[in-house]
Amino acid sequence: MKIEQIYTGCLAHAAYYIENNGEAAIIDPLREVQPYIKRAKLDDAKIKYIFETHFHADFVSGHLDLKKKTGADIVFGPTAEPSYEVIIAEDGQIFQVGEYQIKAIHTPGHTMESTTYLLIDENGKEHGIVTGDTLFIGDVGRPDLAQKIASDLTQEKLAGYLFDSLRNKIMPLSDDLIVYPNHGAGSACGKNMSKETTDTLGHQKQVNYALRADMTKEEFIAELLDGLSAPPGYFPQNVMMNIQGYESFDQVMEKSHKPLTPKEFEAAANETEAVVLDVRHQNDFVKGHIPRSIFIGIDGGFAPWVGALIVDVKQPILIVAPKGREEEVITRLSRVGFDHVVGYLDGSFEAWKKEGLEYDTISAISAEEFKNRYEDIKDVIFDVRKEGEYIAEHIENAHFTPLDFLNDYLSEFPDNETFYLHCAGGYRSVIAASILKSRGIHNLVDVAGGFSDIKTCGVPTTNYVCPSTLK
Template identity: 65%
Template sequence: MKVEQIYTGCLAEAAYYIESEGEAVVIDPLRESQPYIERAARDNAKIKYVFETHFHADFVSGHIDLAQKTGATIVFGPTAKPSYEAYIAQDNDEFQIGKVRIRLLHTPGHTLESSCYLLIDEHGEEVALFSGDTLFINDVGRPDLAQHVIADLTQEKLASYLFDSLRNKIMPLNDNIIIYPNHGAGSACGKNMSKETTDTLGHQKKVNYALDTSLTKEQFIKEVLTGLVPPPGYFPFNVLMNLRGYESLDKVIDRGTRALSVLEFEVAMHETEALVLDVRKAETFAKGFVPGAINIGLEGQFATWVGTLIPDLKQPILLISDTGKEEEAVLRMARVGYDNCIGFLKGGFEAWKQADKETDKIETISAETFAELWKNHKKELDVIDVRKKSEHDAEHIIGSENMPLDFLNNYMAQFKPDKIYYLHCAGGYRSMIAASILKARGVKHLIDVTGGFSAIKATNKVGISEYICPTTLL
């Protein structure tokens, strides 16, 4: 028996490959099916089932393409009603894979159809639980997402179901069972996930707040709902794609990787009202870019930020990238449902420059230069911190204003076209995204602080305000 976790860091997503005696299953695959097909081929194995733990919100699963290419059966838990052929299992149904069995446990709470898959080895021992978004390491799946798709559901009702699922289905299992969740730290499907991607159930019972046996159902509901921030806007649309089906990834990539000359690219910009997405590194983008382009660098959590900042999944997108990175960009957008990339600029930004087309740039300064400016003119500087509120609350530059990148659109009216703004995030990735959006919206004077807050703090020349937890009065 082989069990392999296939983890994709930029989405904080874990898919799983299980093989026994030439039969294999894949659990919660990403959009691209070829890596799973190649993995099974190395074992001379046939993919028999594609198990889905639920209708995912944060990515488009590859279950449909994978099933079509391999003949595998798609399996969902009870209550699932996909618009394509799939086997809807009942609670405790078992599936034979070689010498091992996999038992479906219906665990509603994150969603109604949420299910876990219990792996039973050839000796009849329960050895692992593929827990989907029901149980994470140090956290549980947020119960507020399905209500954005099913109107009569409430987060309180789903949290109540989640409590019952954890107490009645998962916690009675053996402590030595290995937990394999669908996500790790960085995913928006939970609020406090660990960087670890596996653990034993016994250890989770000791450290995971949601498995605290002293919590009543009412206390659990309050605890699990406290501190949730609004999910990215693309989540409900990904759920619908996973439920209804989607275009083949092969067609999406063929369309998105069409090479366009400078003239063709320029015509497409004007005729399609496409968004120009520049995926080069922040420091490269700052030195020169096509006017109006938005920068979201491939080296960061690219797909998540595309989904967070581009509200329309059907938005036509024209791509500018480093040579050879075009297909990667199209693929990573497709993972979160952005299938309408219509081509890329052949030769990249250099071709645009050589054609003597208009260019733009973002001014940058070092953390040291910023520190000197702050020291001498702090009352006059408009410093915008685009980190999350929790990051800003923990520590921030005295006098800075927090405008989280996630919600930048909510602050647009506060920016004046002719004022000078100094932008920073933690390290420079998010602040350049913000600068590109603001520049495209007509804010002219933007200065990005290279290295972000960490570099500024390291100068020891800038006043930092730290949050101090108030002492409880007894």
């Protein structure tokens, strides 16, 4: 059976291309749809259906643009109520793609409309299941997102629905089916996903904690909800864009791809109250950046961090990007619903400096220098990694101030004493430093290389923390 997984690492997202006899289907497309159209043209195939497993929270789907460009029908599962024309599949309904069949299996739990698609080849053999966020490799979808849209859908209630869907709809299927999930490790849509992006259902029944045969519903709910961190703030906004519709990607690119001279850039920042988003490498940002700009590097976990830290998708944004990567930045912002880019600095930061405009820097030291200072600074060390990383191992005496919720910890940073920030490798600590400096907190030093370099220098660490110390 011809099925291709189209994986986008920065979002840990998988879309799927299915083709047979000149007909094709796309499942869970990203915002920019031209790659799917090009792929179908290689097979001289017409895209017939666009299947959505659910209303996505972590990205804006490309289903509307793809329908407009190809004429394909959009298919959602039972109970979906979008604000545009779609086919609402019945549970068990079969769709024909060439000689292949795609069977909709309603699997509520992650969301109420969540649907798994069973793939059946030209010989009638069941090949695999595209599970969306119902079943991941090593995990299942978090059940706390739909309650942001409908308050009566508690996470406990959704977890119960998910238990029933897995037991009654997924687990009875053949062990040799291939599981094709919507996400892999790094996505915020689950908590324990594997780095693998496919597996057999039989193997998942053996190793996935959520598919244990002897698990009661109460045990499932308790384990699923245990350690579930708060979802990024932009998730509900992406859900609503996917339900209600959005501006076309082509229009977003046309209005956003505007080069601005340094003077125009400065004027736009003053007139629009835009966030100045610098996406260069953290080492470049540390050496020089526009005052009060926020760093989120394009070569790190870019889009999810933008969504988690800027939050409001309607926020105007001005971009400072490496030369030649401006279109890429606009594209990746639009994937998570940030469609209000005002423009970008033509010539990047070098043009700003050449114009003689004011710029700022971040104080930074090596891990070796950090070790030399440790005894004198051990009470003013701040760890901005995630809770699990901190609990597993952290520098003795380090304060836990996770980047995801940095605004909740602003009062913990000293006013008149220099303090030190670190993360795992140096990316997140520079993000944190830029946010703090944008809020007028400048008495900070970044530890380049982060915890990985600090450990090699022999700085004392511990792997225990009393949970009461974590907010």
